[in-house]
Amino acid sequence: MMNKSKQKTTPQTTPQFCAFCVLGTKNLDYQDTRAYQKFISSYFKILPRRRTGLCMRHQRITAEAIKRARFMALVPYTPK
Ligand SMILES: [Zn+2]
Structure with missing residues (x-):
């Protein structure tokens, strides 16, 4: 039981x-x-840090840039 997880x-x-x-x-x-x-x-x-492999500082910078790009309609929020 424990081994399966x-x-x-x-x-x-x-x-x-x-x-x-x-x-x-x-x-x-x-x-x-x-x-x-x-x-x-x-x-x-936005991919999590365990997938991107970025450090904490750069993950935050990247997430902030993506959120700004979404607001400026450079990156969509959702697929069509
Ligand atoms: Zn870094």
């Missing part, structure tokens, strides 16, 4: 590193939609 979770084998920390990006422009395109799911949701 443990088998569902896959262990993180590859080490994750922040894509923006590697590039040395300090802040993200919401107008640059290509920069954060891969951090949005197919349903235009």
Whole structure:
């Protein structure tokens, strides 16, 4: 019983590193939609940190940029 729940979770084998920390990006422009395109799911949701692999600081910056882009109608809120 206990083993079944443990088998569902896959262990993180590859080490994750922040894509923006590697590039040395300090802040993200919401107008640059290509920069954060891969951090949005197919349903235009902001991907969680466990999926993006970003650090806490850059995850917040990215989420803020996506939210601003949504407000400015650069990125849709929902699929059609
Ligand atoms: Zn980072």
